[in-house]
Amino acid sequence: xxxxxxPTGTIYDIGYRSYEGxxxxxxxxxxxxxxxGVRAAFGMGRSGRSKVIPWGAVVxxxxxxxxxxAIRVLVGDIVELYNYDNYLWGxxxxxxxxxxxxxxxxxxxxxxxxxxxxxFSRPISRRDYVIAKLVALSLSLLALTxxxxxxxxVGRVLAAExxxxxxxxxxxxxxxxVGNSLLHAVVVASIGLAISAISGRKAYAAGAVLxxxxxxxxxxxxxxxxxxxxxxxxxxxxxxxILDGTREWLFGGGAAESPVGAADVPLWLYGVATAVxxxxxxxxxxxxxxxxxx
Amino acid sequence: xxxxxxxxxxxxxxxxxxxxxGLTVDIDEGVIGLVGANGAGxxxxxxxxLGLIPATDGEARVFDLDVGRDGPRIRALVGxxxxxxxxPPDVSATEFVAHMARVSxxxxxxxxxxxxxxxxxxxxxxxxxxxxxxxxxxxxxxxKLAQALVHDPRILFLDxxxxxxxxxxxxxxxxxxxRIGRDFGMTVIVASHLLGEIERVADWLVAIxxxxxxxTAPLGSFTERTGQLIVxxxxxxxxxxxxxxxxxxxxxAEGRALLVELASAPPSADGNEYAVYDVVRDHAVxxxxxxxxxxxxxxxxxxxxxxxxxxxxxVEGGPDxxxx
Numbered sequence: 319x320x321x322x323x324x325p326t327g328t329i330y331d332i333g334y335r336s337y338e339g340x341x342x343x344x345x346x347x348x349x350x351x352x353x354x355g356v357r358a359a360f361g362m363g364r365s366g367r368s369k370v371i372p373w374g375a376v377v378x379x380x381x382x383x384x385x386x387x388a389i390r391v392l393v394g395d396i397v398e399l400y401n402y403d404n405y406l407w408g409x410x411x412x413x414x415x416x417x418x419x420x421x422x423x424x425x426x427x428x429x430x431x432x433x434x435x436x437x438f439s440r441p442i443s444r445r446d447y448v449i450a451k452l453v454a455l456s457l458s459l460l461a462l463t464x465x466x467x468x469x470x471x472v473g474r475v476l477a478a479e480x481x482x483x484x485x486x487x488x489x490x491x492x493x494x495x496v497g498n499s500l501l502h503a504v505v506v507a508s509i510g511l512a513i514s515a516i517s518g519r520k521a522y523a524a525g526a527v528l529x530x531x532x533x534x535x536x537x538x539x540x541x542x543x544x545x546x547x548x549x550x551x552x553x554x555x556x557x558x559x560i561l562d563g564t565r566e567w568l569f570g571g572g573a574a575e576s577p578v579g580a581a582d583v584p585l586w587l588y589g590v591a592t593a594v595x596x597x598x599x600x601x602x603x604x605x606x607x608x609x610x611x612x
Numbered sequence: 613x614x615x616x617x618x619x620x621x622x623x624x625x626x627x628x629x630x631x632x633x634g635l636t637v638d639i640d641e642g643v644i645g646l647v648g649a650n651g652a653g654x655x656x657x658x659x660x661x662l663g664l665i666p667a668t669d670g671e672a673r674v675f676d677l678d679v680g681r682d683g684p685r686i687r688a689l690v691g692x693x694x695x696x697x698x699x700p701p702d703v704s705a706t707e708f709v710a711h712m713a714r715v716s717x718x719x720x721x722x723x724x725x726x727x728x729x730x731x732x733x734x735x736x737x738x739x740x741x742x743x744x745x746x747x748x749x750x751x752x753x754x755x756k757l758a759q760a761l762v763h764d765p766r767i768l769f770l771d772x773x774x775x776x777x778x779x780x781x782x783x784x785x786x787x788x789x790x791r792i793g794r795d796f797g798m799t800v801i802v803a804s805h806l807l808g809e810i811e812r813v814a815d816w817l818v819a820i821x822x823x824x825x826x827x828t829a830p831l832g833s834f835t836e837r838t839g840q841l842i843v844x845x846x847x848x849x850x851x852x853x854x855x856x857x858x859x860x861x862x863x864x865a866e867g868r869a870l871l872v873e874l875a876s877a878p879p880s881a882d883g884n885e886y887a888v889y890d891v892v893r894d895h896a897v898x899x900x901x902x903x904x905x906x907x908x909x910x911x912x913x914x915x916x917x918x919x920x921x922x923x924x925x926x927v928e929g930g931p932d933x934x935x936x
Contacts, residue, residue, distance in 0.1 A: 334733065334796045337726060337764035341717040344684045350714040363707075431700040436759060439662045439692035440715045441684040612664040612694075 347442045348450045355454025359420045360461075371419040375412045376461045382408060383466040387473025402491055403571035405467055406502050410558040412462055413502065414531035417510030420458065422523040424451050425515050435612040444607045448511075452603075455507035456500070464499035471495060494569035501568070502561050505592060508599035509557060515606045531557060542577045552577040554591055563588025613676050614638035615767065615799055616661060621670035623656050623823075631656035633823035634670065639801070643793035645814030645831065646803040649917070653823040654803035655695060658769045662692055674767070688717050691760030691798075695771040698756065701745030705736055705755045708744060709762050716763035726762050734758045734788060750781035757788065761796075768792065768800045774809060782809070789813045807913045811835070819916050826916060834916065840909045841872040843892055846902035855895040861888070871909070 342349070361368035386400045400408055428434055437447055471488060478484030510527050517523035534556040542552035553559035553576070563578040565571075567585035572578065578588070616639040623632040632653045646654050659665045660672055663683030672679045674686045700708060706727055713723035731740045734754040739747070744755060753773065760768055773789065774782040790813050793800045804810050810817065810831075817834055819826040827834075843863075845852065849870045856863045862876040877888045889906050896903050 335729060336797060337718070337722065339722050340719060341688055341763075342719065343688050343717045346717040346719070347715045350711065354711060427700055427702070432696065432698045433700055435664065435694050436692070436698055436712060437715060438664055439687055439690070439694075440712070441688040441717055442715070443684065612659060 344441045348446050351450035352454045355424050355451050356458050358423045359458035375416040379409045379412050379462040380466045380469055383469040390477040404573035407562045407573040407576045413506045417506055418524040418527035421510035421514040422520040426520045434610050438612055448603050448607055456503045459503035459507050463502045467495045498565045508596055512599035512602040549580045550583050553581050560588055560591045564592045614640050617673050619671040621672050622668050624668045635825055637825050637828055641799045642816045643800045643814050645810035645817045646801055647810050648820040650805055652820050655771055658771055689765055690767045691765035693756045693760040693770045699744045702743055705740040709758050712759040713762040718763055730758045730762045749776045768798050770802045786812050834913050835911055838909045839874045842907050842909045843870040844904040851899050852895055
């Protein structure tokens with residue numbers, strides 16, 4: 319330890335020590351960017367104010383599951399507000415809110431303060447950087463998608479009279495829960511990250527993400543209005559409805575409230591629409607980061 | 613095997629600007645000054661070596677690895693301090709440098725330890741816990757240097773490291789670079805258009821101009837003594853030249869001065885290298901010609917760029933020359 323801070327010059331100079339320890343290379347680098355991305359997504363290491371939206375969204379997303387479980391335990395099997403199929407549609411609005419607030423935290427700062435050359439002169443490629451950020455935001459979104467569904471699952475099993483039998487009955491839904499959660503997380507994260515990366519400023523990015531989902535939802539509702547005969551188009555204006563359709567296509571089970579039921583189009587179309595959303599988002603990201611001058 | 617080697621390396625930017633034009637150079641260990649005018653291709657060369665931009669043509673190898681194919685492996689063992697501002701304003705130096713150490717592949721505990729070490733070496737103490745946004749330019753330059761050093765690279769690339777610093781800050785930065793080259797066991801490549809600075813820190817020079825290699829040699833050879841004696845007199849020196857010629861010495865006028873070729877002097881009996889000085893002095897006294905100076909002429913670093921009117925405008929010689 320130094321005896322005192324020295325504005326006057328070095329007092330104890332122990333000399334330069336070289337580093338002989340392990341170097342984790344590209345994987346270590348990606349791992350670091352993912353971890354710091356998740357921290358940024360939850361406002362960790364920041365002021366309390368930056369934690370309000372992400373943690374608030376996590377709590378709100380889990381609240382219906384908590385209530386559903388409580389009702390099941392206290393009252394029994396009489397009402398079922400939420401099940402695995404309609405849950406993510408029900409809390410859907412929280413995903414864009416979370417992503418609008420947090421996706422810019424992951425990418426805008428690095429771009430605005432010109433830190434990217436320092437990243438790209440380390441053992442990663444530009445693509446590694448973008449993928450790490452995508453993974454970070456997707457993992458963070460699992461707190462809003464997977465966590466409540468698992469809560470619902472655990473609650474249903476524990477509330478049953480015969481836990482072992484209930485576990486046997488319910489265990490089959492796990493792959494669907496995980497798959498559906500991942501689907502929502504990855505697609506919403508990709509859209510949010512792409513818009514943030516091209517927006518350049520946090521406020522613009524947040525506004526643009528919200529606008530996309532809000533406008534999409536409004537258009538979807540207008541198209542779905544009875545009497546217009548456009549119900550088949552309605553879900554495709556809203557990314558969350560596209561995701562719900564894809565969920566139904568992959569894992570089955572309709573959500574009564576979503577426009578997917580009324581649309582009555584082949585479900586694989588939702589899969590195509592999801593693929594288009596992903597391709598657009600990833601293409602935008604690739605273009606944007608190729609243009610970063612170092 | 614040289615540490616860095618390029619073969620016919622060419623970089624043309626879209627829009628037709630040719631930054632590097634068939635550059636072939638080998639660079640070995642040491643503190644290497646990469647000198648050239650603004651726009652000579654220094655930054656472009658560094659960025660290609662780092663794999664940040666692809667070359668249009670030719671080959672570049674670092675640690676005998678191809679920069680195009682083995683970029684990540686090379687970049688694990690090099691450090692880069694870019695020319696321009698590149699720090700996030702809202703995190704502390706400690707946080708930022710430790711993060712960059714981990715992105716370089718260091719495990720967390722090692723990253724933390726080395727961050728403390730390196731920040732102390734670059735001279736950041738209590739202020740390292742404050743957000744970088746409030747730092748002076750000098751402090752920011754130190755953070756940029758620290759993030760380039762933190763993973764103990766084998767090669768350190770510094771692009772105009774004294775950019776924007778006041779004279780005192782520049783002096784400290786140069787001392788730091790000298791120390792890194794001497795004590796840290798790293799090869800340091802310093803790109804600069806300020807010859808005075810390069811002269812102070814480098815032991816080897818790579819001079820490039822308009823994307824070509826101008827010369828690569830030890831610094832000493834750029835400033836070594838020429839084989840000429842420069843003789844300056846107050847009056848016309850022509851009679852002196854005649855006298856010297858009669859003695860078998862080759863002398864020609866350059867401006868008001870005479871240049872005497874030392875090689876043309878007969879070896880003196882006692883091996884005294886000043887024998888020629890004596891001959892010149894005696895003739896001058898004889899002719900009653902007032903002598904201003906007799907001096908062994910040296911090359912100057914600026915001579916390298918002197919005949920290149922476009923380049924010389926931007927390569928600045930004096931130690932205190934400011935950034936153009």
